[in-house]
Amino acid sequence: MPLIPPRSxxxxxxxxIVVAAPAARAQAxxxxxxxxAPQNVVSLSAEASREVPQDLLSISLAVVREGAExxxxxxxxxxxxxxxxxxxxxxxxxGGAVDVHTGxxxxxxxxxxxxxxxxxxxxxxxxxxxxxxxxxxxxAISQLAGRLNMLTVSRVAFGLSREARAKAEAExxxxxxxxxxxxxxxxxxxxxxxxxxxxxxxVGSGDMVNPPLPAFRARPMAAGxxxxxxxxxxxxxxxxxxxxxxxxxxxR
Numbered sequence: 205m206p207l208i209p210p211r212s213x214x215x216x217x218x219x220x221i222v223v224a225a226p227a228a229r230a231q232a233x234x235x236x237x238x239x240x241a242p243q244n245v246v247s248l249s250a251e252a253s254r255e256v257p258q259d260l261l262s263i264s265l266a267v268v269r270e271g272a273e274x275x276x277x278x279x280x281x282x283x284x285x286x287x288x289x290x291x292x293x294x295x296x297x298x299g300g301a302v303d304v305h306t307g308x309x310x311x312x313x314x315x316x317x318x319x320x321x322x323x324x325x326x327x328x329x330x331x332x333x334x335x336x337x338x339x340x341x342x343x344a345i346s347q348l349a350g351r352l353n354m355l356t357v358s359r360v361a362f363g364l365s366r367e368a369r370a371k372a373e374a375e376x377x378x379x380x381x382x383x384x385x386x387x388x389x390x391x392x393x394x395x396x397x398x399x400x401x402x403x404x405x406x407v408g409s410g411d412m413v414n415p416p417l418p419a420f421r422a423r424p425m426a427a428g429x430x431x432x433x434x435x436x437x438x439x440x441x442x443x444x445x446x447x448x449x450x451x452x453x454x455x456r
Contacts, residue, residue, distance in 0.1 A: 242452070245403060246391050249448035252379035255440040256372045256411075258362035261345050262338035263436070264307055265355035270314075270330050277331040278311055285309075285333045288352050292337060295348045300365075301341040302348065307334025334358065340365060346436045362438050364411060372443040373409050380407070384447040397453040405449030411441045 265288070269280040285306065292304040309332075316327035335355060337345050349357060364372075384405075392400040 242403075244395075244397065244453040245450050246388070246395075246400075246453060247448075247450045248384065248387050248391065249446060250380050250383035250387055251444060251446045252376045252383060253442050253444035254372055254376050255442050256364060256368060258438045258441050259340055259342075259365050259368050260338065260363040261340075261342045261436060261438065262336060262359075262361045262363070263345060263349045263357060264359040265335045265337070265349060265352055266307075266332055266358040267355050268330070268332050270328060272328050274311060274313075274329040274331075277329045281309070281311075281331045281333040284354050285335060288335050288355055291352060292335065292348060295344060297339070297341065297344070300339050302337065302339040302344050305336055307336045309333045342436065342438060360436060364441050364443075369411065369443065372411075373445060376443055377407060377409065377445045377447075380445040380447045384449070388451045392451070392453050395453055398456040400451040400453050403450045403452050405447060407445065407447050409443070409445045411443045 267281060267284045267288075269277050269284075271277040271280070289304065289306070296302050296304045311329060311331040313326045314328045314330055316325045318325065335352070337348055339345055388400050388402075392398070
């Protein structure tokens with residue numbers, strides 16, 4: 205049997221060590237992971253919600269005009285909108301109580317069934333302009349909408365103010381966290397453990413509002429007719445908070 209020269213034997217041994225080193229490290233890592241893998245961990249979640257009265261109102265009013273010329277229709281829309289803006293600005297109040305601003309302004313052609321001799325089948329123009337009144341003073345906004353009898357109501361929507369939402373979320377979050385802790389204590393007790401410690405937690409919030417009120421139009425008032433108040437009634441929004449995470453169960 206041939207003998208391995210000393211140098212060759214040393215090189216062979218070194219190569220064997222190099223090959224075995226990654227396998228040894230992998231085995232050590234696997235053993236470490238097996239030891240440090242989380243044990244007795246339970247994932248759970250809890251939720252709390254509350255209905256909150258909506259305290260913001262938005263009313264969109266619109267004017268529609270139709271004519272043969274686009275420029276004439278646009279001029280009519282602007283005249284009505286300028287007159288409504290002048291009246292609405294008198295009732296505007298700073299601080300978000302009553303805000304007034306213009307909305308969408310559209311002008312689109314209407315087509316005849318057959319094109320004309322010149323090949324153009326545009327028979328007229330239809331225009332629409334909006335004025336939006338919104339804020340926290342629901343009574344003042346509804347009264348103002350009733351006074352603007354040159355426009356018709358196209359949309360009514362309610363919402364929650366930032367302050368009301370933040371207050372409700374803080375209260376509901378406290379309830380959700382308390383329920384999370386109660387469930388964690390109950391799970392620890394049912395599984396035969398004495399206590400638990402928090403590993404990770406996530407808190408999420410959201411609100412769900414009632415379906416929007418159906419759009420309706422206010423009838424224009426005749427000359428000399430008393431001003432009407434636009435009838436509105438606020439609904440409620442459901443503010444909810446969800447707490448989810450995992451806990452480590454322990455003997456004590």
